[in-house]
Amino acid sequence: MRSLALDRLILVVANQPWQKVPLRSVTPAEDRLAMVEAMLPLVPGAEVSRVEIDRGGPSYTADTVDALLADAALRGAALDLYLIVGADLVAGLDTWKRVDHLRAAVTLAVVARPHSDAPPPSGWKVVYVEDHPVDVSSSEVRDRLERGLPVGGLLPDEVVRCIRSRGLYAVRR
Secondary structure, three states: OOOOOOOOEEEEOOOEEOOOOOOOOOOOHHHHHHHHHHHHHHOOOEEEEOHHHHHOOEEOHHHHHHHHHHHHHHOOOOOOOEEEEEHHHHHHHHHOOOHHHHHHHOEEEEEOEOOEOOOOOOOOEEEEEOOOOOOOOHHHHHHHHHOOOOOEOOEOHHHHHHHHHHOOOOOOO
């Protein structure tokens, strides 16, 4: 929020991440929402949205952008939308649904990730967020949790407690 001088930061939890569902099992949306809610007090000014969960079905960022823009129009407000993604995602942006619409509707805010330096596909308005990148992926965190390995320093304690209380990523037998 500081780097981009944002008025609001909306953390949107996907209902069905359409590019992941066919490839691997995905943690249920309500569990992912609970983890985001557990982390929320650590990010002053951020809010969580369940718009994609409530909409149901596959989650497409373009649909969420349309919903945000429609809501703003009803209130007579103008929005300057930023789509915040990790640098590891930019190479695949052209595979997203209605990518041309997204490219026109948002500014892409690319957050630095170790070992990810591919430039975004052409045509995007882009800003870069240089922060303190953590050299770990969500897949690695899930794997560590499933194998009973420590995740201290990789996740906030609040999120670890949420994961444990919901019985997520338990050690495989």
